[in-house]
Amino acid sequence: MVLQRRSFLAFAGVSGLSGMACGCAGAVHQLPQIDSGHLSLAQSEVQAAGGAPSRHQVSDQEVKQALDAALDRIRPAATQLCHEMRVGVCVWQFHLSGDRSLNANAGPGGVITVNRGIVEYAQNEEEVAVVIAHEMGHQMANHVATGVRNQQVGALAGTILLGALGAVAGYYARDTTGTIAGQAAKAGGQLGGAVGRISFSKEQEREADYLAAVILYRSGMDLDKARGFMVTIARASTRKETGMLDSHPAGPERLAGWDKAVAEIRASNGRLPQRA
Ligand SMILES: [Zn+2]
Structure with a gap:
C-alpha cells in the first residue's frame, strides 16, 4: 500500500538526519517519564482492543462541521495557553485535506493540516x-x-509525497476570525510544504500531546473520551495502516505518555509543567 512506502521513506530519511544534525530533544517543558509498568499496561490494553480500528462514512459537510465544532471548543483556551507560554506561533491557519489516512500536520506559518481520515476514525468530538x-x-x-532544520530531508520526502498529495480532494482555509475561504488553488503548494515536511523529535511529540491535554482540560472537555483516539492510533499502528507513523510516535508508548500527562494535569488543575 502506498502509505506504507511513504512512512518507510519518511522514517528512513528523518532518522538519518536527526542523528547527524541535532540531539532532537527540543521540548520546551519538562515532561513526565513513562515507566515500564505503565507501558506494559498500555500494550495489553491495545492488544485487547483488537485489530485495526474502523472508519465510518462521513459526508464532506460532516467533516467540515466536525472540525469546526471541535475547533470552536478549544480555540479560546488554546489561544490563551499560547500567549501564556510566549514561545511559538499563536495565529493558526487551518486546512482540511481530503487525504483519508490517519494524520495531521503542523507546518511553517502557523499552518495546521488535518486529514479527512481523522474525522472518519474519530468516535466523538x-x-x-x-x-x-x-x-x-x-x-x-x-x-x-x-x-x-530537518527540512532538507523533508524536501526529499516531499517530492515523493507529491503524487499522494494529488489525491487531496478539497480543503479550506480558515483564519482566526473564523472566516472560511476556499483556497484550493493557492494552498496547493503550501499544503505540499506542510504535509510530512517537518519532522519532530519524540520529546516534541510528547510535549504536543501534553499541551493538547492541557488545552482540552482547560476547555472543559472530557480527557477520557479524547484518550480513545490514542488507542485508535495504537491499534492502527500495529497494523501499519496509518500515515501517522510518518510524523508521530504511535502505539502503546504514546498512550502511556498521554495517561501520565493527564494525571499530572488533573493534579495541577491544568497548569503548565516546569520549563526544561
Ligand atoms: Zn505531532
Whole structure:
C-alpha cells in the first residue's frame, strides 16, 4: 500500500538526519517519564482492543462541521495557553485535506493540516479536538521552527509525497476570525510544504500531546473520551495502516505518555509543567 512506502521513506530519511544534525530533544517543558509498568499496561490494553480500528462514512459537510465544532471548543483556551507560554506561533491557519489516512500536520506559518481520515476514525468530538490541539501544541511550542532544520530531508520526502498529495480532494482555509475561504488553488503548494515536511523529535511529540491535554482540560472537555483516539492510533499502528507513523510516535508508548500527562494535569488543575 502506498502509505506504507511513504512512512518507510519518511522514517528512513528523518532518522538519518536527526542523528547527524541535532540531539532532537527540543521540548520546551519538562515532561513526565513513562515507566515500564505503565507501558506494559498500555500494550495489553491495545492488544485487547483488537485489530485495526474502523472508519465510518462521513459526508464532506460532516467533516467540515466536525472540525469546526471541535475547533470552536478549544480555540479560546488554546489561544490563551499560547500567549501564556510566549514561545511559538499563536495565529493558526487551518486546512482540511481530503487525504483519508490517519494524520495531521503542523507546518511553517502557523499552518495546521488535518486529514479527512481523522474525522472518519474519530468516535466523538473530543477525539477530533485532541488531534487539532496536538498540532496547535507543535505551533505554540515553536517545534515547527526547530523542525525546519530537518527540512532538507523533508524536501526529499516531499517530492515523493507529491503524487499522494494529488489525491487531496478539497480543503479550506480558515483564519482566526473564523472566516472560511476556499483556497484550493493557492494552498496547493503550501499544503505540499506542510504535509510530512517537518519532522519532530519524540520529546516534541510528547510535549504536543501534553499541551493538547492541557488545552482540552482547560476547555472543559472530557480527557477520557479524547484518550480513545490514542488507542485508535495504537491499534492502527500495529497494523501499519496509518500515515501517522510518518510524523508521530504511535502505539502503546504514546498512550502511556498521554495517561501520565493527564494525571499530572488533573493534579495541577491544568497548569503548565516546569520549563526544561
Ligand atoms: Zn505531532
